[in-house]
Amino acid sequence: MRNAFVQSLGILAKRDKKLILLTGDLGYTVFEDFKSKFPKQFLNVGVAEANMMGVACGFALTGFTPIVYSIATFVTMRGFEQIRNDICLHYANVKIIGTGGGLSYGHAGATHHSLEDIAIMRSLPNIIIVCPSDRNQVKAAFVEILKHKGPVYFRLGKKGEPDIYTPTSPFTIGKGIILKRGADLTLIATGNMVYNGLQAARILSQKGVDTGIIDMHTVKPLDEDVIIKVAKATKAIFTLEEHSIVGGLGTAVSEVLSEKGKEKIYFKRLGINDTFIETVGNQEYLRHIYGLSIETIVRRILKDFTKYA
Amino acid sequence: MKKPLDLENIAKTIRKIILTISYESKVGHIGSSFSIVEILVILYFSFLRINPRKPKWHDRDRFILSKGHAAPALYATLALRGFFPQRNLSKYCKDKGLLEEHPKHTVLGIEISTGSLGHGISIGAGMAISAKLRKKNFRVVVLMSDAECDEGETWESALFASHHHLQNLIVLLDYNKVQAFGSIEEVLQLEPLTSKWRAFGWNVLEVDGHSMPKLLSTIKKTAASANKPSIIICHTVRGKGVTFMEHTIDWHYLNPKKEQYYAALEEID
Structure with missing residues (x-):
C-alpha cells in the first residue's frame, strides 16, 4: 500500500x-x-x-x-x-x-x-x-x-497486501462496497482486514455458513444506509478491523445498529481487545495470536454460530 | 495632508474597551490584554499591510495572536481599525454573542482560532514558508506570551523557522514575566531568554513593549534580517495602565468590582 x-x-x-x-x-x-x-x-x-x-x-x-x-x-x-x-x-x-x-x-x-x-x-x-x-x-x-x-x-497498511481490486475498480468516499452477500452473517471490515475477511467469508460459506462481507473503507462518514440494509438481510453482523475494539469501526457500526437498525440482530466486534500487545512477533504472527488471521477469524465466528444461526 | 493618527489616544480607547467588555461580561484576562495594547496599536495602525475592507486579500500580512486569552485587546483593536462595527464589542462573551473569550477565525480580521498555547509560531512558520515558496511578499507576525515558551511546540517551531531561514516571520514575545499561577521565575524560569532564542538561530531584538515609537523602529529593523526569523522580546507590564492591576497575577482571571472598574477607567483617562 x-x-x-x-x-x-x-x-x-x-x-x-x-x-x-x-x-x-x-x-x-x-x-x-x-x-x-x-x-x-x-x-x-x-x-x-x-x-x-x-x-x-x-x-x-x-x-x-x-x-x-x-x-x-x-x-x-x-x-x-x-x-x-x-x-x-x-x-x-x-x-x-x-x-x-x-x-x-x-x-x-x-x-x-x-x-x-x-x-x-x-x-x-x-x-x-x-x-x-x-x-x-x-x-x-x-x-x-x-x-x-x-x-x-x-x-495505510505497509507493504505486500494481496490484491482485492483491479486498477479500474470504482471508489466513492463514504460508500461501502458489498463484496459478497450472505444470508447467515455479514462481516463489515475495514483497511488491511478486508482481505482476511473476504477469505474467511469464503471459507465459512463453504462450511455452510452463508457469509457476506462489506468493505467499509470509509469509517467516517460511515455508510449507514448499507449497514441498515444489510442488517435486514442477515442474521448477524461481525465487524473486523486491525484496531482496538474500542472506538473504531466496530463501535461506529454498533452506534448505527443500536440507534437505527432492526431490533434483533447478533452483533460482535472482532479486533484487538482492550489491551496492548504483549507478545513479540511479526504482523502475521500477531494476527494469529490475537485472532485476526483468516483461520482464527473463521474459528471465532464459528464458535458463536449457535447463538445466531 | 492626512492628519497623523493619535496612537496614544487609540491605546487609551483600547484599554477602556478591554476594561468595559470584561467588566460587563465578567470575564478575566484583563492583565494579559493590557500588556499587549501598544504592540497591537503599532501593528494594526502602523505596520501590518492589511485592508479592513478586504480582510481576505491574498497578499495581506498575516497576524496570529498565539496568546489567544488576550482576545479582548485584539477585538478592540480590530473594531477601531474598522474590521467590524464597534457595537459588536458589546456582544463579547454574552449568550447569543458574537465574540468568544478566545479568538475565532470566523470573525472578520482574525486569521487563526487560538486559545491553546504554543500553536502560533508553527502555523505562522507554515504560512511564511508557503509565502517564500510561492514568491509572495506578505509577512507573518505572531504575538506570543512568555509562558508559551513552556510549550515544547514553541521550540519545535523555533528550530523549523530558523532552519528554513524564514526572515518573513516576525514573532513578538510579550515578556510581562507573569503567568497564570505565578511569576515566570517561580513557575518555570526562562532566563536567559534572549540567548536561548539566539542559540536557536533567530535574529533577536529587545524593546520596551509600551513605547510605541520604539516598538515601531524595532519592528522595522526586522526587515534587515537577511536569512533569519526575528523575535522581538517586548518587555511589558502585566496589567499596564491601571496601577492596582500592574505586575500582579490576580488580574489574569479576576474581574473588577464596580468601584474598581470606575477607578480603573478614571486612571486610564
Whole structure:
C-alpha cells in the first residue's frame, strides 16, 4: 500500500504544483525518488509532529495542499490537539497519511502498533477517515481524497497486501462496497482486514455458513444506509478491523445498529481487545495470536454460530 | 495632508474597551490584554499591510495572536481599525454573542482560532514558508506570551523557522514575566531568554513593549534580517495602565468590582 501511495503521489504532484509532502523524518527508501523529482514539493519537517501539523495548517490556509506523512501512531497522536484546533477547526485542506496501520510494525512493539488511531480521529468533527484495503484502492482513494477540500485521515497498511481490486475498480468516499452477500452473517471490515475477511467469508460459506462481507473503507462518514440494509438481510453482523475494539469501526457500526437498525440482530466486534500487545512477533504472527488471521477469524465466528444461526 | 493618527489616544480607547467588555461580561484576562495594547496599536495602525475592507486579500500580512486569552485587546483593536462595527464589542462573551473569550477565525480580521498555547509560531512558520515558496511578499507576525515558551511546540517551531531561514516571520514575545499561577521565575524560569532564542538561530531584538515609537523602529529593523526569523522580546507590564492591576497575577482571571472598574477607567483617562 505504501508504494502504491508513493506512486500516485508522484503522478498527482506532477499535475498539481500546490501539492506538498511533509514528513516527520520518515520514508527512508520510500521518498528518495519523489524528493529528487519534486524537490520543491518535499519537506522533511523533522521529528516534530506537533509543529508539522501547525505548519501544514499554515500551508493549507495559504493555498497549498499539504500531505502530512508519518507512522500512524505518531501522526495521529503526537499532534492530536494541533489536528483538532489547527486543521479540523479551520477546515484546513490537509491530508494526514498514517502508514503502518494496525499491527504492520509487528516486531517494533506497542509504541508502533496503531490500534487507537481510528478511534481518536473519529472523535473529531470535519475529518474524513479512509482506510484502503489494497494497492489499487489506495490509488483510487487518493485521487478522491484530493478532490475533497478538507481534512482527511488516510490510514495505510505497509507493504505486500494481496490484491482485492483491479486498477479500474470504482471508489466513492463514504460508500461501502458489498463484496459478497450472505444470508447467515455479514462481516463489515475495514483497511488491511478486508482481505482476511473476504477469505474467511469464503471459507465459512463453504462450511455452510452463508457469509457476506462489506468493505467499509470509509469509517467516517460511515455508510449507514448499507449497514441498515444489510442488517435486514442477515442474521448477524461481525465487524473486523486491525484496531482496538474500542472506538473504531466496530463501535461506529454498533452506534448505527443500536440507534437505527432492526431490533434483533447478533452483533460482535472482532479486533484487538482492550489491551496492548504483549507478545513479540511479526504482523502475521500477531494476527494469529490475537485472532485476526483468516483461520482464527473463521474459528471465532464459528464458535458463536449457535447463538445466531 | 492626512492628519497623523493619535496612537496614544487609540491605546487609551483600547484599554477602556478591554476594561468595559470584561467588566460587563465578567470575564478575566484583563492583565494579559493590557500588556499587549501598544504592540497591537503599532501593528494594526502602523505596520501590518492589511485592508479592513478586504480582510481576505491574498497578499495581506498575516497576524496570529498565539496568546489567544488576550482576545479582548485584539477585538478592540480590530473594531477601531474598522474590521467590524464597534457595537459588536458589546456582544463579547454574552449568550447569543458574537465574540468568544478566545479568538475565532470566523470573525472578520482574525486569521487563526487560538486559545491553546504554543500553536502560533508553527502555523505562522507554515504560512511564511508557503509565502517564500510561492514568491509572495506578505509577512507573518505572531504575538506570543512568555509562558508559551513552556510549550515544547514553541521550540519545535523555533528550530523549523530558523532552519528554513524564514526572515518573513516576525514573532513578538510579550515578556510581562507573569503567568497564570505565578511569576515566570517561580513557575518555570526562562532566563536567559534572549540567548536561548539566539542559540536557536533567530535574529533577536529587545524593546520596551509600551513605547510605541520604539516598538515601531524595532519592528522595522526586522526587515534587515537577511536569512533569519526575528523575535522581538517586548518587555511589558502585566496589567499596564491601571496601577492596582500592574505586575500582579490576580488580574489574569479576576474581574473588577464596580468601584474598581470606575477607578480603573478614571486612571486610564
